[in-house]
Structure formats: structure tokens, C-alpha cells
Amino acid sequence: MTLDLAAIRDAHERIRPHVTRTPVLAGGSLDAACGGRLFFKCDNLQQGGAFKARGAANAVFSLSAADAARGVATHSSGNHAAALARAAQLRGIPAHIVMPRNAARPKVRLVEAYGGRLTFCDSTQEARERTCAALLAETGANLVHPFEDERVMAGQGTAAVEFLEDLPDLDVVLCPVGGGGLLAGTAVAVRALRPAARVIGTEPAGADDAARSFHGTTRVPMTDPRTIADGLRTTIGEPNLALARRHVDDLVTVSEAGIIAAMRLLWETLRVVVEPSAAVPYAAVLEGRVAAAGRRVGIILSGGNMDLDAPLPWTRTQPSP
Amino acid sequence: MTLDLAAIRDAHERIRPHVTRTPVLAGGSLDAACGGRLFFKCDNLQQGGAFKARGAANAVFSLSAADAARGVATHSSGNHAAALARAAQLRGIPAHIVMPRNAARPKVRLVEAYGGRLTFCDSTQEARERTCAALLAETGANLVHPFEDERVMAGQGTAAVEFLEDLPDLDVVLCPVGGGGLLAGTAVAVRALRPAARVIGTEPAGADDAARSFHGTTRVPMTDPRTIADGLRTTIGEPNLALARRHVDDLVTVSEAGIIAAMRLLWETLRVVVEPSAAVPYAAVLEGRVAAAGRRVGIILSGGNMDLDAPLPWTRTQPSP
Numbered sequence: 060m061t062l063d064l065a066a067i068r069d070a071h072e073r074i075r076p077h078v079t080r081t082p083v084l085a086g087g088s089l090d091a092a093c094g095g096r097l098f099f100k101c102d103n104l105q106q107g108g109a110f111k112a113r114g115a116a117n118a119v120f121s122l123s124a125a126d127a128a129r130g131v132a133t134h135s136s137g138n139h140a141a142a143l144a145r146a147a148q149l150r151g152i153p154a155h156i157v158m159p160r161n162a163a164r165p166k167v168r169l170v171e172a173y174g175g176r177l178t179f180c181d182s183t184q185e186a187r188e189r190t191c192a193a194l195l196a197e198t199g200a201n202l203v204h205p206f207e208d209e210r211v212m213a214g215q216g217t218a219a220v221e222f223l224e225d226l227p228d229l230d231v232v233l234c235p236v237g238g239g240g241l242l243a244g245t246a247v248a249v250r251a252l253r254p255a256a257r258v259i260g261t262e263p264a265g266a267d268d269a270a271r272s273f274h275g276t277t278r279v280p281m282t283d284p285r286t287i288a289d290g291l292r293t294t295i296g297e298p299n300l301a302l303a304r305r306h307v308d309d310l311v312t313v314s315e316a317g318i319i320a321a322m323r324l325l326w327e328t329l330r331v332v333v334e335p336s337a338a339v340p341y342a343a344v345l346e347g348r349v350a351a352a353g354r355r356v357g358i359i360l361s362g363g364n365m366d367l368d369a370p371l372p373w374t375r376t377q378p379s380p
Numbered sequence: 381m382t383l384d385l386a387a388i389r390d391a392h393e394r395i396r397p398h399v400t401r402t403p404v405l406a407g408g409s410l411d412a413a414c415g416g417r418l419f420f421k422c423d424n425l426q427q428g429g430a431f432k433a434r435g436a437a438n439a440v441f442s443l444s445a446a447d448a449a450r451g452v453a454t455h456s457s458g459n460h461a462a463a464l465a466r467a468a469q470l471r472g473i474p475a476h477i478v479m480p481r482n483a484a485r486p487k488v489r490l491v492e493a494y495g496g497r498l499t500f501c502d503s504t505q506e507a508r509e510r511t512c513a514a515l516l517a518e519t520g521a522n523l524v525h526p527f528e529d530e531r532v533m534a535g536q537g538t539a540a541v542e543f544l545e546d547l548p549d550l551d552v553v554l555c556p557v558g559g560g561g562l563l564a565g566t567a568v569a570v571r572a573l574r575p576a577a578r579v580i581g582t583e584p585a586g587a588d589d590a591a592r593s594f595h596g597t598t599r600v601p602m603t604d605p606r607t608i609a610d611g612l613r614t615t616i617g618e619p620n621l622a623l624a625r626r627h628v629d630d631l632v633t634v635s636e637a638g639i640i641a642a643m644r645l646l647w648e649t650l651r652v653v654v655e656p657s658a659a660v661p662y663a664a665v666l667e668g669r670v671a672a673a674g675r676r677v678g679i680i681l682s683g684g685n686m687d688l689d690a691p692l693p694w695t696r697t698q699p700s701p
Binding site for chain 2: 082331363373
């Protein structure tokens with residue numbers, strides 16, 4: 060995998076007309092508890108409610124006219140699916156989307172709103188990949204994998220580029236880790252633009268495949284994820300893990316209670332809607348897994364798509380993974 | 381009342397170090413339903429979670445050193461209280477705050493967090509004013525009225541100045557109306573900077589004193605407000621009404637169901653936390669009280685302080701006023 064800053068800069072130019080330059084919010088009263096300065100890059104306020112708009116737009120607008128005409132396809136638990144449907148709609152081509160039957164409802168509604176052609180399957184990685192392969196054979200569409208795709212990783216890296224443009228002196232950059240697309244893009248961008256900054260991936264302890272893979276010698280598949288963070292249940296990709304080994308400083312895990320506490324604080328104090336996956340990096344600060352004292356800590360808020368008709372997680376008697 | 385653009389520009393310079401320049405979010409998928417282009421000035425993401433930080437900071441930092449030393453005092457249902465406590469804390473002077481006993485809990489917690497000295501009273505306008513007068517006599521503090529104060533109105537007008545700096549070609553600017561501080565500041569700023577734009581105040585039908593006063597000949601007091609929008613239950617101020625008569629194009633009302641529906645859509649689609657009062661202007665678009673089709677509509681989101689431990693309004697079986 061040759062992902063580098065040049066590819067991320069190209070992606071940034073390519074997607075500029077199609078995505079939002081998201082705002083950065085200061086931590087305000089959240090700073091006191093950790094002794095550092097916190098800054099939040101609000102990609103939950105991105106088009107489609109997630110950073111995924113970046114990678115999907117880069118992949119779709121990288122296609123030649125002839126390739127694009129055959130459409131695109133993917134499998135995803137949600138935010139990449141909606142982002143790909145949106146990018147395809149912007150380019151006027153079909154998007155075939157495979158989603159697990161247990162995907163969060165608002166994410167399914169978003170795919171529909173962007174005109175995506177939906178196929179549901181079981182929630183295992185194997186079922187997703189098999190269903191998607193059948194679709195590709197049938198339609199001739201271009202696969203845009205949610206994270207094992209250099210165009211996607213390059214697009215995801217544009218969030219970190221904007222973050223460092225706004226705040227060139229961050230000491231640490233944190234992001235959540237699912238398949239590792241955001242982690243890879245972020246790590247390559249930060250390593251090139253601000254070599255002194257640490258890049259730390261954060262993961263639920265109940266879906267800690269990336270942390271175990273990173274700290275071990277082989278890639279550990281995630282077979283039975285148990286976490287409220289529905290965006291982080293997938294296994295980290297092989298090229299993503301390779302890039303993480305090269306460019307990422309550490310990978311840490313957080314508890315479910317920490318994710319919910321972090322989520323509540325972000326809603327209350329920053330007044331933004333973040334989904335559980337997006338609260339994971341701040342949970343790592345709250346739980347002391349990342350040293351924030353005296354540092355300028357940049358946190359990428361990855362998404363804000365929530366089922367708002369369900370009770371909020373912190374008002375449930377029992378957090379449900 | 382001589383409120384003019386120069387006073388608002390002075391306020392903007394004065395408060396710049398103490399408040400956030402809040403982001404503007406585009407309406408995205410909310411646009412289709414109204415046929416116009418919507419833009420949201422996110423003062424729910426302001427320091428203290430409300431535009432009130434602007435007026436309070438302008439009032440506190442306008443005081444001479446000798447006056448400031450005696451501290452400040454006010455009565456408020458919440459967001460102005462927190463904003464004044466915050467501004468006083470920044471200047472290192474005491475803030476005496478009178479709040480109704482039924483004020484929203486997160487707003488009380490915010491005042492405490494900013495070091496405000498709290499006195500509780502009954503929720504009537506009369507009780508608030510009497511309790512505050514007693515405090516002023518006792519402490520010698522400077523009254524910073526939540527809206528009948530030119531320094532406060534000038535500060536609130538800075539949100540509209542920023543809005544028009546970002547989007548100089550808005551056709552309509554909407555804001556909620558409680559005491560009329562935001563309305564007065566907004567109307568004066570927009571009238572001076574973009575005379576062609578319409579300024580429309582929006583109010584809950586269950587607290588429609590300002591609309592009745594504006595469309596009638598005398599100021600109608602609000603004696604029994606019935607609305608979920610706790611920030612808009614006060615009677616519009618006399619100077620505020622006078623400025624509204626001179627500079628505001630219309631004042632419209634919305635239903636409680638409309639407020640709740642608007643709030644839910646803003647949470648889900650913009651992914652920001654807005655309190656009920658802040659959803660009132662968008663409710664006016666949703667309910668067709670403001671003609672949005674073909675227009676560029678600017679909406680000031682006034683605040684985002686919510687009790688997140690209570691069920692969200694749209695999940696309650698019975699909306700409670």
C-alpha cells in the first residue's frame with residue numbers, strides 16, 4: 060500500500076465540491092477534567108453525518124467515465140453505505156449496497172434517501188462479503204470497499220489535513236478504529252504534516268481486534284464483537300493494519316461504560332449528536348488510556364447517526380451491546 | 381433606544397476574545413421539504429450553549445473598573461444567567477443570579493459551574509424582579525437585565541453580523557422571541573447590513589405575547605405561558621418591542637407539535653443538540669408560517685441546553701408544556 064500525503068492532497072482537491080469542511084469545536088469545560096486542551100473535529104456534522112463522505116466521494120469521483128457508468132457497490136454496517144449512495148447520486152450512477160439486517164435504522168433510511176439499491180444479509184463478515192461478491196458478478200459494478208481501498212483511505216485522511224490546517228500544533232490525534240480506513244488516512248496525514256504528533260487509535264474493549272493485532276504479530280479476526288459502537292464491529296483490514304504498524308503510535312481500548320459516559324458528556328457539553336463509535340476516542344481520554352495533561356489533543360468525531368426514537372444509552376437501565 | 385450598527389460592531393470587537401465565532405451549517409436534506417435553501421447559525425454551539433454569551437460579555441466588559449468591582453446581578457430562566465456568571469468569572473467579579481425554582485436543571489448546573497451566586501424564587505415575572513431588586517439593594521451590584529439593556533441587545537446582534545459576513549445574500553433571517561433581545565439586535569444588524577432581507581421573529585403560540593403586542597397597539601403581558609420552549613416564556617421588553625416595530629417585518633407563531641417535530645429533525649439531520657426554544661424558527665418554516673420556497677433563509681439556533689436524562693420530547697406520549 061503506497062498511501063502517502065500526495066494521494067490525500069489529491070483526494071482533498073477532488074472531493075472539495077462534494078463535502079463540508081467541518082468545524083472544530085474547543086473542549087471548553089471538558090478540558091479541566093483531563094488537564095489538557097481538547098479540540099474536536101466535527102465530522103459528525105459532515106454530509107451524511109460521518110467522515111465516510113470523504114472516502115466515498117474520492118473513490119466515486121476517481122473513476123473513469125466508462126468505469127463509473129457500471130455503478131459502484133459495497134458492503135457496510137451503515138455510514139460508508141450512505142456515503143457511497145450519496146457520492147453515486149452526486150455523480151448520477153447506481154450504488155448497490157449490502158447491509159447487515161441488524162444495521163441501525165437511521166443508517167438504512169439514509170441509504171434509501173440517497174437512492175441506494177439495498178440488499179440485506181446476515182451480520183457476519185463472511186455473509187457480507189459473499190453477498191457483495193454475488194452482486195458485483197451480477198452488475199459489473201466497481202467495488203468500493205469500506206476501508207481496504209486506497210482511494211477511500213486517502214479520502215478519510217482529508218479530515219486530519221483540515222484539522223492540522225486549523226490547529227497546526229496538536230500534540231496528539233485520536234480517532235476510532237473499525238476497519239482502519241480513518242486510522243490509516245489520519246496516521247499518514249499526521250505523520251507527514253506534523254511528525255512530532257502522536258497518532259493513537261481507540262477501540263471498544265468488546266471489539267479489540269485491531270489493538271490485539273497491532274500489539275501482536277498476526278491479524279486477529281473479530282468474530283463476536285460486543286459493543287454499542289456499531290461502526291467499530293468489523294475486523295481491521297490487512298492493508299490498514301500494515302499502515303497502522305508503520306505510522307500509528309499506539310492503539311488503546313475503552314469500556315462500554317466509558318463510551319456511554321463520553322457520549323453523554325459530548326452531547327451535553329459540546330451540544331452535538333455523536334453516535335457511540337464517535338465517542339470512543341474521548342472515552343479513552345476519560346478513562347486515562349491517553350495521557351492528555353498539558354497536551355493539545357485533537358479528537359476526530361467520526362459520526363452522528365443515531366436512532367433518536369430509542370431511549371438514549373445513558374437512560375437505559377442496562378447498556379445493550 | 382438608540383441601538384445601531386455602530387454599537388453592535390463595538391460589541392463585536394469587545395467580546396471577540398470571550399466568545400466563539402459559531403459555525404453555519406447548511407440545511408442539506410432539510411431544504412427539499414421547504415423548497416428553499418436553509419442555513420443555520422449554530423449559537424447552540426456558543427460558549428455556555430447559547431447566544432446569551434454575546435450580550436452578557438458585552439455588558440460585563442463595558443463596565444468601568446470601579447463599577448465592575450461591585451459585581452453584576454440578573455434574573456433569568458437560565459441561559460442569560462449562565463452567560464452572565466461566565467462573563468463575570470472571566471472578568472473576576474461576582475455574579476448574583478436570581479432563577480425561577482422551575483428552571484431547567486442543566487441551566488442551573490451551568491450557573492453553578494461558572495461560579496454564579498444563586499437565589500431561587502417563584503417563576504412569575506413579578507417575583508423575579510422583586511427578588512432581583514432586593515439583591516441589587518443589598519449588594520450594590522450592576523443590573524444586567526436579560527434583554528431590556530442596550531449593551532445586551534448590541535451583543536446579541538453580533539450573531540447576525542457574523543451570519544451576514546458568512547452569507548451576505550440571505551433573503552430572510554429568522555430568530556426566536558422571548559424578551560426580544562436577540563430579535564432587537566438581529567433586526568438592527570440585518571436592517572443596516574442587508575436592507576433587502578426580511579427579519580421575522582418566531583414565537584410559540586402558547587407564549588404569543590410578542591406577536592400580539594407587535595400586531596396590536598399595546599404591549600400584552602405574558603401571564604400564563606404554556607410552551608415547552610422554556611427560554612421564550614417571558615414578556616417581550618418595552619424597548620425591544622419598540623425596536624421590533626421599527627425594524628422587524630413580521631412576527632409569527634408556531635404550535636407545540638411543530639416545535640417538537642422541528643427539534644427532532646434538527647437533531648437527526650443537522651446532528652446538533654438544540655433546546656426547544658431554538659427549534660421555534662425552523663418550526664415556522666415547517667408549518668408554512670414563513671415563505672421559504674426559492675429563498676435563502678438564515679435561522680439562528682439560539683441554544684442547546686437540555687436535560688438529557690429526561691426522555692426526549694418526541695418519545696413522550698404527551699408533550700408537556
